[in-house]
Amino acid sequence: MAGSQDPNDNPVSIQVVPMVDIIFCLCVFFMCSMKFKELEGKFESWLPKDKGQSQPMQDTPIEEIRVALFWNEADRTTLRKFGNTKITSDTQLQELIRDAYAGWVRLGKPQTPAIIDAAEMVPWNEVVRVVNLAKREKIEKIEFAAGKDYEAKK
């Protein structure tokens, strides 16, 4: 019988102790190398294919929903502004985005983009948070304001 421990039962008994050692080692290896994967997703943000930035014409009204992010170095926090309104919470910002977008939709311009204008030192997390709020309001076009051209300065 396979389960018998008595070597007299079977003349070709298997030495299980080395096998157990090896399995233990393999178990420890796989346990240590195991990592639970976090659930990741993505925002598709296709860049414009027409190169260069078009300058807005003077008489054209600005059609955008702009959220500005500033970095306060003193207390290392991000300040958010919607127009001249200082944002204190995500809920407030989402409501402002919702109202602004509803206004553009009423005017027949649902393609109006939400533009995120972030300062250089603003953490990426804060930028993605605003993208997320805009996505909650089903805004399709989300753009990042062109900042400094890092490649042009050399």
Place this chain on the structure above:
Amino acid sequence: MSRFKSMDVEENVGCNLIPMIDIMFLLLLFFMLSADMTQRVAEDMKLPEADQVKEDPKKKEGYETTTVNLVGELENWHVVIAGHHYPDWENLKIALHELAHQAGDEEAGNAPGTYFSTRAIQLRAGQEAPYKHVQRLIQILSKSGFYKIEVVATKPDPGKT
């Protein structure tokens, strides 16, 4: 005195290894199947959280994807692509240019003098990455010929308050 001593009873106190081996085999199987032995393209980092992200479908939409990681801390951030570290932006530019101009990656119908790759870039940047580095990376990607950028974020844990 030794009335009971003559009774030569041998008590078997041996450990039954078979159930233990069974369990260990099961554990081994579990860890082997759950282990990710593929080439690691995603660096360990704390990604931004967003509940509106689209989950990455297993079936790709007909184009290749490359993962570009922006890792670091404080002021020291650099790009990692498939395990290769690029602390220097110039080397990164060369690598991305080569990647974008791989044979068969050119998008059909590009206007003369322009080049766009069909390849998508999954941009994984750490939560604390300053925006300037992300912006610079996007600029380099754009100049290399990539326009399909996918910003990667994690879905918040529903159990977390």
